[in-house]
């Protein structure tokens with residue numbers, strides 16, 4: 001059996017290595033590749049993804065998995081080898097349900113669609129992406145149909161990124177959360193607007209990036225096993241557990257852009273860098289779901305990186321980096337500015353509370369498109385109508401409307417947005433448990449020390465990679481299933497103080 005297990009591991013390692021080579025090409029495409037490289041790059045990515053798919057779906061893997069059933073059954077559920085076999089089987093069954101030709105077609109289409117989006121967005125040209133999005137919708141529906149037996153067509157797409165979650169349960173969680181958030185936003189909107197002018201001066205990019213780097217190094221991000229580069233739409237990517245990269249973008253006149261995209265992506269990277277090194281190039285060697293991943297990015301970006309105690313410590317350092325720009329600001333003003341609640345048009349610029357309303361709009365529109373109730377040509381109007389009703393604003397153009405996010409232009413329509421709000425909910429649930437287990441965490445943050453928190457997360461969440469499903473992990477770490485209560489407690493305490501509620 002040991003031989004069969006190592007044969008399985010070897011085959012999967014080869015498949016993951018090809019997949020990592022494709023990720024490297026994709027990283028290059030969004031950071032340094034000149035525009036002339038696009039045609040060939042689409043073809044190259046399609047070839048690598050096809051090869052990886054062939055490796056992952058080789059019938060010999062199916063045979064090995066079958067032969068290992070008895071061996072797996074004799075091991076405890078959380079043993080590394082049992083978990084390796086279990087997760088490998090889940091992934092194998094998923095992958096063998098989708099033909100390689102289909103995957104290659106989707107990959108090639110995504111490359112073209114992404115490239116068109118980078119041209120269409122600055123030109124406010126929705127018409128030019130309509131055929132791309134129509135094809136994406138058709139392919140997304142076809143992809144879901146490879147998994148018959150779902151109750152909602154979005155279920156299989158959600159299950160890819162958040163295993164175990166269903167459209168119906170996400171809808172229920174979101175509707176309960178929305179009931180609480182809408183009145184909260186209403187009350188805050190009735191208060192005098194927060195002055196956030198201290199965020200807007202000329203902040204040279206190099207110094208912004210350098211400051212962000214010192215912060216995430218203190219969080220525990222290991223630059224010997226990572227690096228940071230610039231891109232349009234920040235992301236984290238991994239080529240091995242020893243090479244976990246992040247990207248960022250900056251704005252000269254808004255210091256919050258680079259700072260919080262850096263702390264956000266670093267949160268994702270800390271998760272991947274913290275995975276048990278024995279899980280390298282295996283089905284266990286990545287974060288367990290997009291919701292749990294977002295819980296980590298948001299925990300570091302928001303719960304830590306936008307907290308009062310964090311800025312009481314770090315503001316004097318920021319001020320000495322930008323003495324002229326910040327000379328008249330205080331730590332308290334800065335803290336209020338970075339937590340300004342405001343109805344706005346751009347998801348990635350939104351505050352912690354309204355952010356969820358942006359996500360819910362996209363989630364609902366995805367469902368309507370998949371259900372066939374919303375044709376792509378009517379999407380801008382539907383988008384604008386929802387912004388009017390939920391946030392009281394109408395985008396002046398599609399640049400700040402329906403063209404703002406990359407997701408539908410580089411992946412499926414459906415299954416892409418729910419993870420952000422699930423992440424906000426889970427981040428608060430994990431953090432509340434961390435504070436109970438380790439009451440010194442906050443005193444650490446107040447002095448710029450994050451080791452106790454980082455170790456707690458590594459021990460309870462990071463190291464396990466994909467060994468546990470999100471439901472298993474949340475239950476195991478917090479003793480409860482996913483619940484919105486800690487998140488609501490967190491928001492009410494923080495914003496109650498900020499806005500005298």
Ligand code: ZN
Nearest residue numbers: 264268294297
């Ligand atoms: Zn993220």
